[in-house]
Each structure stands twice: as C-alpha cells, then as structure tokens.
Amino acid sequence: MPRPVPLDEAIATHVHDGDTVALEGFTHLIPFAAAHEIARQGRRHLKLVRMTPDVVYDQLIGLGVADELIFSYGGNPGVGSLHRLRDAVEKHWPHKVVVHEHSHAGLANAYVAGAGRLPFAVLRGYRGTDLEQQSDIISRVTCPFTGEELAAVRAVNPDVTVIHAQLADRAGNVMLWGLTGVQREAVLAADRAIVTVEEIVDEFPERTGAVILPEWVLKAVSVVPNGAWPSYALGYSTRDNDFYQQWDAVSRDRGAFLAWAKENGLEAAADA
Amino acid sequence: MPRPVPLDEAIATHVHDGDTVALEGFTHLIPFAAAHEIARQGRRHLKLVRMTPDVVYDQLIGLGVADELIFSYGGNPGVGSLHRLRDAVEKHWPHKVVVHEHSHAGLANAYVAGAGRLPFAVLRGYRGTDLEQQSDIISRVTCPFTGEELAAVRAVNPDVTVIHAQLADRAGNVMLWGLTGVQREAVLAADRAIVTVEEIVDEFPERTGAVILPEWVLKAVSVVPNGAWPSYALGYSTRDNDFYQQWDAVSRDRGAFLAWAKENGLEAAADA
Amino acid sequence: MPENWNSADMMNVAAARELHDGNVCLVGVGPPNLAANLARHTHAPDCRLVYESGAIDAKPRRLPLSIGDDDLAATATSVVSVPEMFNYWVGAGRIDVGFLGAAQIDKFGNINTTVIGDHDNPKTRLPGAGGAPEIAANAGRVIVIVKQSTRTFVEKVDFVTSVGYGPTGRERQAPGAGPTLVITDHGVLEPDPETNELTMTRLHPGVTVEQARAATGWDLKFAADIQSVPEPTETELDMLRRLRAREVIDA
C-alpha cells in the first residue's frame, strides 16, 4: 500500500469505465465522497453492486454512471422510493439500467463466496420465490449428505470495492467499527479496494466489534473527513436524516435533480 | 439464561452419556476445568469434537470418556504426540476410539454450517486427498453456475458445546477476546452451550476483536477463575508451556497417567 | 372511530401486542420498527430486538429512523456483520418473530415487494426483497403488517418476493411456521388451519365485515367466531405518540 493518496488520484487510478464497482456500507459509513468523485470523473457503463443502493446509488444512477445494478433493497430507508433508480428502471432515464436482484441473505452470501474466492455460496432461502427466475445468479444445490435442496448464489467479485472507515494507521491498515455490514467481505472479494477514512492515527484504539483490514489487501487509502455524509461515521458524525428526507423531493423531479447535480459540480456527469 | 451456576451443576444438567460434545478453544481459552468435571462425573460414550484435541482430549480419552473423536489436528502443539490418543487408536486402551478426521478448513466449515443450521458447507480443499475416503463427512458438490467441483463437509451440530471466556456480565452475556478460534460457531452450532468465565463484571470493556455471545443462546454460565489452565486466558494468565511439555512424559506411560488421574481426583473415571 | 386514535394507530398497537417478553424479534423499517419498540416500552420490556443491520438486543433510546441508526449499535449487546446476521441468526432460525410489510399479498400469504407489472419492464419498481424472503422462510412466526385495500390484497401477486404458503397454500417447505398473522388497518387475518387461506379472525373497533370485504381483492372469508380487537389503551397511545415524536425514553 502506498502512503495515503488524494481521492481523485485513487479513483482515477483504480476505477475504470465498464468496471464492476461495489460501494458498501450498510446505512453506516457509506462512501458518498468517493461516489461523487467517480461521477465527477465521468465514469460510464459501471456495473454497480450494493446491498442497499440508498441515496448514494440513486445519485450515481441519475448521473448516468451505471448500466447495471446488483442489489437487494432499493429504498430510501425510512423515507420511501429511490426516484432516480425508479426513473431509470421504469422510464429508462437517463438510460436503461438492468437490475439483478437478490435478497439481503443472498447478496451477503455472494460477497462471502467472493471473499473466499469460491464460485458460489449456499443458503437457506429463495425457494419458491420468483427471484429464482434469475437463474444466472440464483440456483439450487443438493446436499450430498442429506439430499436436501438448498439455494445457491453466484459469487460477486467486484473489480473495485470502495468503503469509508473511521481510521487508518501510518502503515495504511484500516479500522472501522459500529455497524460494519458486509464491508470486510466486499473488500476481500474485490480485485482492488479503496478506503476513505476520517483520519490517520499512530495507533488504533481498543474498539469492540472493530474490523481491521491489513494494508496489503488495499490499493489506496485517502483521508476524506466526513466522507460518508449524509450517511455517518460512528464517533465522528450522526446520520443527516434531514438530507435523506429532503432527497425525496430533489430526486422526484428530473429538473430538480439536474439542478442539484449542477450545484454540486456533478453536472458534467449528468449527460442524459 | 439462569444466574451463574456452579460448574458441577452445569455439567450434570447439560452433558449426558452418549452426547456429541465439543470443547473448543484454539490453543487459547481451552475449557480444561469443564473437561475435568465431565470426567469426574463419569460421563461415558461421548462423541468428542475439537479441531485440536490437545492435552485436554488426551486426558478425556485416557480416562475412557470417549467412544468417537471428530478432529483436525491431534498433536501436543510444539511438543509432539498425544500419547493417550495414540494408545486408544493404536492399541485400544482403555478402549477403541473411532476417529473421523478433517482438515482445519474442513472442520471449521463444518461448524460454520452447523451454526447456520445448514446441512453442509462448501470449501476449496480436500480434492485428491485420502481424507475423501470418509464419504460420510467429506464429499463433493458441483457449482451450478460454473460447473467447478468443490469439496463439501457435513455440518457438525454438537449436543453440547463448552467454552471458556474471560467475562460474563450480570445478565449472563459472555465476552471473549484474543484468539477466538471457532468458538462463536461451535456455540451457535450446539443444541446447548455452557461457558466458564474468569469473572463477572457490571459492564464489558472495549476490546478489539472481542466476540460477544448474548445470554439467550447459552444454557449455563459458571465462574471458574483459571478454568483454562494449562491453556490460558489472555489478560488473565499465560500458557503453562511447562505443563504441556511435562504432559509428554505423564501421557507416554499408562501407569504414570493413572497416577496423574488419581492425584487429580479423576481416578474413578479411569476405569479401563 | 374515536377521536384520539386512528386505524394506523390501531394497526401498530395490535402488532405490538403480538410480541411477548423473551421473544427474539427481527425488526425492519416502518411499522414493524414502531410496533416492536412499542411492545418493548409497554407490556414486553424483555423482548429482544434484532436489526438486520447487525445489532442484536438493541435497546434504542428513541425510535430509530433507519435500521442503521447509531443508537442501535451503541445500545446492542452484540453487533455482528451482515453475513453473520443472515447466516447464523436469521437463517439458523434464531428469530422467534419476524415482522414484514407488503406491497401486495395474496390469500395464501405470498408477498410482493419487488415490482408491479412485469419484472423486466415494470409499471412500478418497488424496493425489492431486503431481508424478507429469509425472514419469511425461517422466523418462527411471521407477522405481516399492511394496510388493507384491493390494491394490496390481490388474487395473485405480480411477483413472489417472499413465500407464505405457496401458490395453492400447500407448497410451504421452509422451517418457520409462515405468516401466522396479517395485521391490517381493518383487523387481523390468520391462515385457515386446513387450507392456509387467510381468514379474517378479528376486526378492529368500528370496522365492519362489509368494509373488510370491500378492501380485499379476493372473496374474503371470515371466522365463524370473529372477535373484536380491544381498542388501544391510553398507555399504548401515549407511548405511540412519544415514539413517533422521537422522544428519548428510558426502557
């Protein structure tokens, strides 16, 4: 791992057009700043992966960054719809986005398989649902010992995974805590991993439930204080619930959305 | 979970003749005191499960407690053989012990499957080894997406799992840290779980890497300071490497072993 | 209907009452979150709230807005990763009660939260599955909370996101008991013990059989001994208001 690099350099070096990109963080620690940098650099044709697309992917989809989406719950948590996601799927604006959808258990296990470099994972679920019609990502296997039939999901191995964390140390090891979601698996499943952090410290504190990722599984670390806003970083910020609620109005209307993009220096990306 | 109970009561209530019993702890936090209590109460025909039988199962096997053993590495770490295990397998003293053996990856995943109440787990391993001859516990599955053939292991679901931990709180929740091995999975795979702890505290401290088990997945907690000796509890004791080295001489000789059993009040159990 | 509560209040109160001390409850966003916290702050202080974000035994001091609020991790006995949550806790059958919502539900308790219309070209794209399919399969009891209308209570769901009792009510193979209760703004439905067809067994105060029938897209059956749900108590309504106002409440 190199010394910390600026975020624009990390994204320019590691995120390419057409890549499969996972930005993970389950409500907590969502890497919004990195997402905006990806849009600002005009990346196109991405296959985006995220359990909960959330406002972060609603923005990227509206900005025309994604051609495909792998996900498991596409709502604005506690608020309602993701209107940009809906507009892309229902009306193909700014263009059509093809969805591949899992349950949470399914996508979590797809990352688990990816982190272990296994081609698939087994779980108790899916049976009898119409999600099984997506036979390229959801299938069945039979237990060789009991004959029981179980669900199987195809592994997810992103080209790039991006996460936000609280801390890096001087060597570039990364520490995150609180709700750590599926970030460990998403990082270890990826070919390349980028982490934005709140700050760099000499030594990690004691933290129950912390995940520590050694520097040698990461490609880049960038210091981006508040890089999860309007999501949050436990110990540094709280979730900006107002922004999430206000997003509903912004995202409902294409014009309002484009105005938001312009105000935030993301208009070049919104080329629809 | 009831209030903490004496260890003898926990063992008497939850460990029965013929049970499948896992005492876990990977070098660290091995529940020796609980093992001795199981022997002292004269349990018989147990199917013992442990990744590393270690001195703790060498003792139980020599005392005639076990009929079968599921394991993955049966040595005295850094010292040499487990002579009581060898005597039972090679010479059937005090009686024959049937072994079912895995690799570490295989048995760890058998616990993972057990904890998830899945009948089997998939891993990259075993292929081409003679371990595959144990077709009742090791088999193969084919990935439904790629056609790749992978190893499968049958789940392990002990009737009882016993572990040692550093702390319980007043509600009976348990916290362990340091090398936490496969204890989380072994507890969650079991029908009943017993935990011996160093002490009870009002509130858990912050500890990176700690595992916390809620009281409602446990059947009994017993306060047994130094209950892992001659293994250790990080923060409370260090490994008694001298005992492990001295065990080699004690265990080599049936007479020396029986003398050790008598000295430690375990002679009633050594009925061979 | 009296002036100090409405049908949404009644729905939440009725759901909360189904949660008992000692129950391990998987809590999702929306009404389930309100109902579970209402139960914990009234009759079931020792029910155990599990959030799919990883918080086990969360004791939020005020109603969380999302399932990832910082208060959940801060007050939980244990916080686990999302894969562990789904594999070792939900999938392993450690959840006694799972609350689910629905955009559409059919008479055999099969649920759609995915799309209205065709999957690849939907009229309405809904949020999708989330944790629901595995909660529906593996929780001991599943309680569906949903407003009753001909738009939601349909003969056939457009997409089966979570399986209740299967297309004809006889196909359920999962470990849990399935949707044992559907709690609506009209009353409570339960699967018929023989056929698994959702049958109205209780009506909320002031709701008539005719109203419930009119709000259902199939020929709704009613239990012979249909009961009336006791109306919300002052204690329940007061706590409901405080939770909605996001007051800090000591457990």
Place this chain on the structure above:
Amino acid sequence: MPENWNSADMMNVAAARELHDGNVCLVGVGPPNLAANLARHTHAPDCRLVYESGAIDAKPRRLPLSIGDDDLAATATSVVSVPEMFNYWVGAGRIDVGFLGAAQIDKFGNINTTVIGDHDNPKTRLPGAGGAPEIAANAGRVIVIVKQSTRTFVEKVDFVTSVGYGPTGRERQAPGAGPTLVITDHGVLEPDPETNELTMTRLHPGVTVEQARAATGWDLKFAADIQSVPEPTETELDMLRRLRAREVIDA
C-alpha cells in the same frame, strides 16, 4: 561439517532464505515457525507472518512455542476467527508462501501426516491434517521442510494428507503452484519442470550425492547443474540461537 552449525541449522537457514520482503507467509509449528521468524529478523523484516490460529501480520517478540501464544494476538495487525482465516485468507489464495512438514513424502510431493499403516488400524497414529491440505492446495508456493531419510522419502505414502502433484505427478488441479521446494537436512529438491518429479537441485555444504541418494526411498534424480547451498552466515546462526533460546528480540 563445521563445528558451529549442524544440518538442522542449515535446513532452517535455507528455508528462511526463501522468504522475501512482502511475502505473506502462513506459519505452522516447528521448523516453519523458526524459519519464518529467522527470515523476519534477518533479510526479510517486511515479510508478513500469518498464523492459522487467526493472527495476521504477527510480530512475535520472541519465538512462539505454539501457534496460539499470547504474543501472536497481541502483536498482530488483525486477529480473525479460524473459519475466516481458512475461508477468506488461506482458501482465497492470499498466502504467498506456505511451509509444511511431512512424516512421509513421495517423489511427486504428496505428503502424509496422518497414519503409518492402515487408516482404521494404524501402526502409528500421526497428528493428522491440520491446515496442511488447504495450504498445499492454495498457497502460491509451498515449501516443505523435512529431514531426509528412507523412512520419510518413500516411493508411496501410506495416506495422502496433502496433495503435491498427484499419484503420477500430473493430477494437480489446485490453484497454487504446489510444493516448489523441499528443503531437507541434505539439500534442496525441486519438481522437474516436465514431470514434477522431485529432483535434487542443491546440496548443503559437506553433503554428497551419495548421501542424499542413500537417504531417499526412491531412485533420486539430481540436476545436471547441481548447486551448493551457501553455508549459514554468522548473522543467521546468531539469530537462530537467539530465537531458539526464546530471547526477546526487537524486530
């Protein structure tokens, strides 16, 4: 052989030299533990030691006696569970170098650490597999450290615990490169690039071709350009002594 070192020292030193800065090394008990820590305290201070007990980037201040010594967790960058270690780290191919021991090894690098004799009625019950089968399958390079004798270097192993190149040298299907080096007290063997048959490519100082042949249970082949292993340096021997004495050493 000189007076200040013996063949066991040479074996450990030769093994240590194969580990380079940046290599991620899975360390087991016994000689691998000594070799890996020797490398870290001499020419490869930035090699990364991983212990299957869960310690990643352990920097033990003195030689650990077991793979579960408290110093490993205390000095590691990260400590993970045993399932995670085998699934996300070993099985996923994140280990560059795996050191293995052997009770028996055949000419195609297949290893037995399970039993001498029949599995169900063994003459000698050995410790068993441990982490070896998956290290053998998935590590980038596998280095076997074993004393050479007709008892250990056999035509056919009694039990295949870990696969090298398979029964005829052509059956390997695993992701890693397999046993690329076998380091003994006599010298170093490498698989023939064509046949995968273990071939002696280097001899330790003072060891003859005849001695190596006599210590091998098959008709041992030697490389045409067989090399001599440089003898241990004073620095290497000094550190080896300090490690064996379990001195506290600053990295």
